Amino acid sequence: MDGSGVTTQPVFYLFIALSVLLSLGYAWGARRNKRILNQAFSDLAEIFKPKDQQFTNIGGLSGYHANFIPHRNRYIRRVDATVTLLPRQSWLYLPISRLIRRFDRLYMVLYLAPEAMGSLKEGHIIEKGYSTFHGAKIENESSLRRETITWGGMTWFLYFADEEIKRALERCMESLGEPGPLRHVALVPEQERMFLFMIPRLGQVKPVVSSVHQWFVQLLGSRNSTRAPAE
Numbered sequence: 251m252d253g254s255g256v257t258t259q260p261v262f263y264l265f266i267a268l269s270v271l272l273s274l275g276y277a278w279g280a281r282r283n284k285r286i287l288n289q290a291f292s293d294l295a296e297i298f299k300p301k302d303q304q305f306t307n308i309g310g311l312s313g314y315h316a317n318f319i320p321h322r323n324r325y326i327r328r329v330d331a332t333v334t335l336l337p338r339q340s341w342l343y344l345p346i347s348r349l350i351r352r353f354d355r356l357y358m359v360l361y362l363a364p365e366a367m368g369s370l371k372e373g374h375i376i377e378k379g380y381s382t383f384h385g386a387k388i389e390n391e392s393s394l395r396r397e398t399i400t401w402g403g404m405t406w407f408l409y410f411a412d413e414e415i416k417r418a419l420e421r422c423m424e425s426l427g428e429p430g431p432l433r434h435v436a437l438v439p440e441q442e443r444m445f446l447f448m449i450p451r452l453g454q455v456k457p458v459v460s461s462v463h464q465w466f467v468q469l470l471g472s473r474n475s476t477r478a479p480a481e
Contacts, residue, residue, distance in 0.1 A: 279338030283311045286450055290333050290356060291316055293456035297463055298329055312337050325470045326444075326463075328361040333450055356450040358459070362442045366470050370439040371411035373419050378405040380433040380447065388436070402429040422465045432458050 294316070295303065301321040308315050318329040335354045372390060378398075380386055388394070394409040397416075401423060410416035415437070422435060431449035438445065444466065448458055 280311050282338050283335045286335060286354065286452060287314055287333055289452055290450045290455045291331070294318060294329070294331055294459065297456065297460050298323065298326070300329075308332070309334060311335075311339050323363070325363050325366040325467060326360050327363040330359040330361075332357045353449050354451075356448050356455065358446040360444040360446070360466075362439070362444065366442075370437055370470075371415040372409075372436075372438055372440065373411060373415040374407070374409040374434065374436045375419050375423065376407050376409070376434045376436070377429070377432075378407060381407060386434065386447070390438075390440075404429065418469050421469075422462065425465045426458065426461050430454050430458055432462075435462060
């Protein structure tokens with residue numbers, strides 16, 4: 251008895267077709283994820299103009315962590331950025347990942363320089379759906395005031411410690427126009443940090459992060475200019 255008949259069985263051809271499909275899917279997914287990662291980090295480097303930077307792989311083709319030390323940035327001394335992507339290179343696991351994780355993620359932590367301290371109060375702009383995610387909890391929520399607004403066709407929450415930071419957050423929204431892939435902006439002076447969470451869609455990281463960065467610099471610049479020492 252030989253195995254010559256195996257190659258004529260439908261299951262054999264189905265196996266070959268599936269193998270080819272998965273191979274093509276791996277190549278496509280790997281290229282797509284590399285493009286998203288490269289574009290996101292290239293955009294961040296262009297915005298913050300780092301004098302030093304470091305990248306760490308945390309998930310093969312699906313995750314990288316970056317540290318940027320901005321060059322001559324008066325208000326931000328360090329930027330940490332983590333990008334985690336859907337496993338597009340694995341078509342068998344991709345549907346499950348879409349159900350669990352839903353989308354790609356860019357999480358940023360901006361460490362504030364001493365010049366930014368003492369002139370800020372805590373405030374958040376957070377999309378309602380994202381506010382229910384694990385890790386999106388606002389620690390000082392009970393001590394902040396909250397307003398519900400509609401922005402970009404989605405429901406958002408504004409958390410603010412006082413009216414001044416509320417107006418500042420509203421100016422941030424105005425500068426962005428539409429939220430796009432943004433889901434959370436947080437100023438947490440007690441931790442000397444600003445947080446930003448968004449979906450790193452191609453072509454949208456730079457305009458969103460650049461707008462938030464410019465808003466923050468202008469916010470600090472205007473506040474510090476009004477705190478000149480008395481004569």
